[in-house]
Amino acid sequence: MKKFRYSASVVAGAAAVALLAAGCSSGSNSGEAASEDNPVELTVTTFGTFGYDDLYAEYEDANPGITIKATNIDTGGNARTDLFTKLAAGSGVSDVVAIEEGWLGAIMEVSDKFVDLNEYGAEDIKDNWVEWKYNQGTDPSGRVIGYGTDIGPQGICYNGKLFEAAGLPSDREAVAELLGGEDASWEKYFEVGNQYKDASGKPWFDQAGFVWNSMVNQMDEGYYTKDGELNVDGNEAMISRFEQLSTAIGDGLSSNQKEWDWANGKAFLDGSFATMVCPGWMLGTIQGKVESAGGGMDSGWDFADVFPGGASNWGGAFLSVPESSEHKEEAAKLAAWLTHPDQQIKQSEAANNFPSTIAAQETLAEEAAPNEWFNDAPTGAILAERAKGVEAQFKGPDDSVIQENVFGPPIDLVETGQADADQAWAKALELLNDLVINN
Known part of the structure; x- marks a missing residue:
């Protein structure tokens, strides 16, 4: 389609990072895990308003050796053209790419070009998401090719x-x-x-x-x-x-x-x-x-x-890892972290979108925080009602x-x-x- 909010302690956030790292220990990677002695640059492409800038910095601080190079494309339609052009060329695709719901059907026709996130712990965290969102990111062969970000x-x-x-x-x-x-x-x-x-x-x-x-x-x-x-x-x-x-x-x-x-x-x-x-x-x-x-x-x-x-x-997106990535394990780890409920709450605060994970939805509904840009409307709580x-x-x-x-x-x-x-x-x-x- 043309285009497309935080309350967690530092301890809880650190525990979530450790859990996700453990959950992503399986699968192959072309190199060793990132560290200060083995720096890895991860490229990420999103579109529209994702609200990830502060999260990128937070992830880099928590993961020495990781540097994130982010690209944001103005609309989902232009992001679609960019991704399919690069997939056809066989080069230039980022380590983590955002996919919009409106063109997910086209992606499913080339789902073999994306990593099966089951190899990196998807099954262990599937209950984070509302069921239909998780199922949307699963291809007909049962391969999970995208972690859900927001819904619309x-x-x-x-x-x-x-x-x-x-x-x-x-x-x-x-x-x-x-x-x-x-x-x-x-x-x-x-x-x-x-x-x-x-x-x-x-x-x-x-x-x-x-x-x-x-x-x-x-x-x-x-x-x-x-x-x-x-x-x-x-x-x-x-x-x-x-x-x-x-x-x-x-x-x-x-x-x-x-x-x-x-x-x-x-x-x-x-x-x-x-x-x-x-x-x-x-x-x-x-x-x-x-x-x-x-x-x-x-x-x-x-x-x-x-x-x-x-x-x-209307809309919603996914984070996927292309098979062309040279850092599949680190990319899958980043995609899982960015779509974790704790991060989805922060993303919602930054971008005014609505999470696809159950715990994040419940938090926004309970907090009913006023949105100053919309006459103090409790936009998160309203969207939780509209999501029913x-x-x-x-x-x-x-x-x-x-x-x-x-x-x-x-x-x-x-x-x-x-x-x-x-x-x-x-x-x-x-x-x-x-x-x-x-x-």
């Missing part, structure tokens, strides 16, 4: 100042009820959007691509069936949702912002839109964009425990291509008034044939 349960981000100016309630509990509470639906979300637009004269949400992605992710089966078959052409439920979104666009509810840009963050500050769909990792993205536009913690943005249509997951009932949808090999390149252009045509729903759907089927079926 969704709530609604909204600007309380804009709500108040439009005569709508701004308290997050009241906002959740306004949007339907436990019975929240897309119909209700767009209905309230029209109320907001009538009162303010301004759009309701940032742009339609993210809304469409969320709508599809909520379906039992998305662009692929659970058996791995394409599931777009003739999918009446999907067509109905596309028409519903097209109607909302026609009603003027979309601000038609450029994805991942939002006028370099200025749209979060100038009233361009009042709401947006927010998986946990999006909170960090919004904070970064508000900061880049010169805004602060008083921007008015808040986070509500509600989502149209109920539980939904979530199980990620099956993603086929071209899932991210379909979302970005098959449906992206037709949705743009609707947003710019160049096509209606029927014309845009026909364009999507044309692109599906060109880019996926006949490619």
